[in-house]
Structures are given as C-alpha cells and as structure tokens.
Amino acid sequence: LEDYQSGIPRWCSGCGDNAVLAAVQRLCRDENLRPEKLAFVSGIGCASRFPHYMRTYGFHGIHGRALPIAEGVKMARPDLHVFVNTGDGDCCSIGAAHWLHAIRYNMNMTVVLHDNHVYGLTKKQVSPTSPKGLRSNTTPHGSYLDAMNPLTVTLGVTNVSFVAQAVDWIPEAVYAVIRAAYHHKGFSFVRIIQRCPEFLPTMWEPWLRDPEKTLLLEHEDGIAYSAGLQRIYKNRQAHDPSDIHRAREIASSIDPVPVGILYRDESVPCYEDVREAGKPRPIEMVKSGLEAELDKFTVWPDADETGRTA
Ligand code: SF4
Ligand code: MG
Numbered sequence: 527l528e529d530y531q532s533g534i535p536r537w538c539s540g541c542g543d544n545a546v547l548a549a550v551q552r553l554c555r556d557e558n559l560r561p562e563k564l565a566f567v568s569g570i571g572c573a574s575r576f577p578h579y580m581r582t583y584g585f586h587g588i589h590g591r592a593l594p595i596a597e598g599v600k601m602a603r604p605d606l607h608v609f610v611n612t613g614d615g616d617c618c619s620i621g622a623a624h625w626l627h628a629i630r631y632n633m634n635m636t637v638v639l640h641d642n643h644v645y646g647l648t649k650k651q652v653s654p655t656s657p658k659g660l661r662s663n664t665t666p667h668g669s670y671l672d673a674m675n676p677l678t679v680t681l682g683v684t685n686v687s688f689v690a691q692a693v694d695w696i697p698e699a700v701y702a703v704i705r706a707a708y709h710h711k712g713f714s715f716v717r718i719i720q721r722c723p724e725f726l727p728t729m730w731e732p733w734l735r736d737p738e739k740t741l742l743l744e745h746e747d748g749i750a751y752s753a754g755l756q757r758i759y760k761n762r763q764a765h766d767p768s769d770i771h772r773a774r775e776i777a778s779s780i781d782p783v784p785v786g787i788l789y790r791d792e793s794v795p796c797y798e799d800v801r802e803a804g805k806p807r808p809i810e811m812v813k814s815g816l817e818a819e820l821d822k823f824t825v826w827p828d829a830d831e832t833g834r835t836a
Contacts, residue, residue: 530578542694542720543573543640549701550580550609550638553708565606567596569621571613572647572722573640590621593628593637600633604798607708608635615645618654618676629683631797632713638704639676639715642722643729650725657729677777677788680715681770687712687794689773690787694720695734696759699742699785702749706787712796719783733783737761743776743786 529536537543554564564582568574569592577584583606587595592612600608617625617639628637644662645651651664654674661668680689688710690703700718707714721730733739737758742751743765756762761782766772773789 530575533579533581535575535579537572537575538722538724540721540723541572542642542718542722543576545694545697545700545720546573546611546638546640546704546718547576547579549697549704552701553705554580554582556705557708559607563606564609565596565599565603566609566611567599568592568611569613569616570647571616571640571645572642573611573613574616574647576611590616590619591624592616593621593624596635596637597628597631597633600635600798608633610635610637612637612639613646613653614639614641614643614655614676615651615653618674618679622654626679626683629680629713629715630685632685632687632794633798634711634713634796636704636707636714637716638707639717640720641676641717642720642726643673644722644725646722646725660726662725675778676715676717678774681774681777681789685713685794686715686770686789687791688714688787689717689777689789690715691717691719691777691783692785693730693733693740693783694718695730696740696755696785698752698755699749702751703785703787706749710790711792712794733781739782741776741779741782741784743767743784743788745787748787 561582566577566580566582566584568576569587570589577586585595592610596608596610641655643655645653650662652660652662652669656669656673658672659668677689677691680686688707690707692699692703703716707716738761740759742759742762744762745765745767767787767790770789776784777788
C-alpha cells in the first residue's frame with residue numbers, strides 16, 4: 527500500500543515501464559490534460575502498476591481483464607479519455623479473447639501494450655511473446671513455440687483502426703506514438719517493445735548497438751522525428767499507413783524493428799457512436815412484427831431507451 531500511495535514507481539532500475547510512464551506524463555503536461563478527465567485501467571503484471579503512478583482516475587483490475595473494464599468505464603463515462611496499460615501476458619494470453627473483441631468494438635481509447643516478452647511480476651515464466659528457446663521457470667529446457675506477434679494479430683482483426691510501435695530505448699519515439707494514439711479517435715493500439723533488465727537483460731542488446739536494426743516509418747502527417755534522431759537512425763522508410771497489407775508486412779519484421787505508425791483508418795466507427803446512433807432499433811423491432819415474441823421477455827417492454835430495465 528505504501529508503494530502505491532507514494533506515487534514513486536518501484537519498477538526495477540532500467541525497466542522499460544519507466545520510459546512509458548515518462549512519455550505519458552509528458553503527454554498529460556503537453557496536452558494540458560485534466561486529471562479528472564482521464565482514467566488509466568490495467569490488469570495484472572509489472573506494467574499494471576501504472577494507474578497508481580498517475581494522479582488521475584485509475585483502476586488496477588484483474589488479470590487479463592483490463593480491456594473489458596476499460597470498455598465499461600468508457601460506456602459509463604464517455605467524457606473520460608481512457609488509457610489501458612497491459613502486459614504481454616495480460617493482453618496476449620489470459621486476456622486474448624478480450625483483446626480481439628476490443629479491437630473489433632473500436633471504442634475510443636489508448637491501449638499501450640508493455641511487451642517485455644516474459645512474465646516479470648511472477649519472476650520469469652514464458653509468455654506468448656517470449657522468444658523461442660527461452661529458458662524460464664515454466665520452460666526449463668527452453669520454450670518450444672515461436673513468439674506471437676501482437677502487431678500482426680491486431681492488424682488481422684475486423685475494424686482495426688490504429689496500430690503503432692516504439693522501442694523503450696528511443697524515448698522520443700515512445701512519446702510520439704503514444705501522442706498520435708491519443709489523438710486518434712478509436713481503439714489505438716501501441717506496442718512498446720520494452721526491456722526487462724531483471725529477466726531478459728541482453729535480449730535487445732544488438733538493436734541498441736546497431737541503429738541499422740531499427741526502421742523509422744515516415745509519412746505525411748505522421749511522426750516528425752527530430753534531426754538528432756534522424757542522424758542516428760538512418761534506416762528510414764516512407765510508409766502509407768492506410769495500406770493494411772504493407773502494414774502487415776512491416777509488422778512481421780523484427781530485424782529491423784519498425785518504429786512509428788503502421789496503420790491508421792479514421793473512418794472506422796467507434797462502438798459508442800454506433801450504439802448511440804442505433805438506440806431506437808430495439809423499439810422499432812418491437813413495433814414491427816416481433817412484438818408478440820418479444821413480449822415474453824420482460825426485458826424489452828420494461829427497458830428504457832438505453833436498454834436498461836427498471
Ligand atoms: Fe521491469 Fe522486468 Fe523488473 Fe518487471 S521484472 S519491473 S518488467 S525489469
Ligand atoms: Mg510481460
């Protein structure tokens with residue numbers, strides 16, 4: 527309790543979670559976001575401590591359920607901007623079913639996947655994004671399966687509207703993609719590849735040493751990378767974020783690892799708007815022939831226009 531109330535993160539030194547927190551706090555400052563207009567929702571895992579370190583509304587949920595909780599918050603309080611902080615175990619394993627449907631519902635929220643490729647809070651078990659061969663407490667002889675790619679999965683779901691990626695060791699890019707995600711209306715999915723110095727200390731060393739192993743995606747009205755960053759990262763590519771097939775190809779790459787906005791479609795309607803527009807439909811159904819059948823279900827006659835019963 528002391529840890530949470532102190533507001534001081536207790537993540538390990540060098541943990542990539544700190545980079546995400548710094549970027550989000552900077553976003554709140556730069557955009558002048560009022561704390562009472564924000565809600566941070568998380569599940570369980572190292573990253574899920576996040577809401578405790580924001581001075582806003584927050585909900586530290588249960589394992590894998592950050593997304594349905596966030597959807598409930600958004601339905602009840604559409605005036606709040608909802609952020610979700612979830613880990614690779616939380617989102618891609620126990621929460622995977624919620625993840626797919628949350629993409630399809632496309633509710634207006636910013637979802638940050640803190641992907642450290644391992645279960646860190648419970649001291650090193652293999653996760654869906656762990657590299658093949660990882661020795662862990664659950665795979666002492668090395669894991670047998672290829673890693674799941676959260677970007678390509680997200681890009682394969684109906685109604686996907688925003689997918690971006692950054693790596694924790696380029697803070698400028700972490701900030702830029704989260705900012706772009708915040709400004710996108712819809713389910714904005716940002717994967718942050720984050721280092722876990724405690725359990726996978728050398729996994730991303732080659733990428734840190736060789737800037738050619740990072741690919742910066744550039745496009746009009748996309749991220750404006752600073753001159754300093756462009757001097758270091760010369761491997762850049764023009765990318766059309768409306769091209770989902772190209773986005774899937776790029777998303778599949780790990781060497782080089784793509785950084786930037788992979789896909790964006792602002793025309794996908796948000797569930798809360800569709801629902802608002804569709805409110806009269808059940809009443810029309812009652813009046814147009816199904817009345818006798820529906821009368822058997824007290825939910826229809828008694829329901830008010832929001833669908834709630836008395
Ligand atoms: Fe970060 Fe890994 Fe420590 Fe968890 S165990 S706080 S992910 S470095
Ligand atoms: Mg993890």
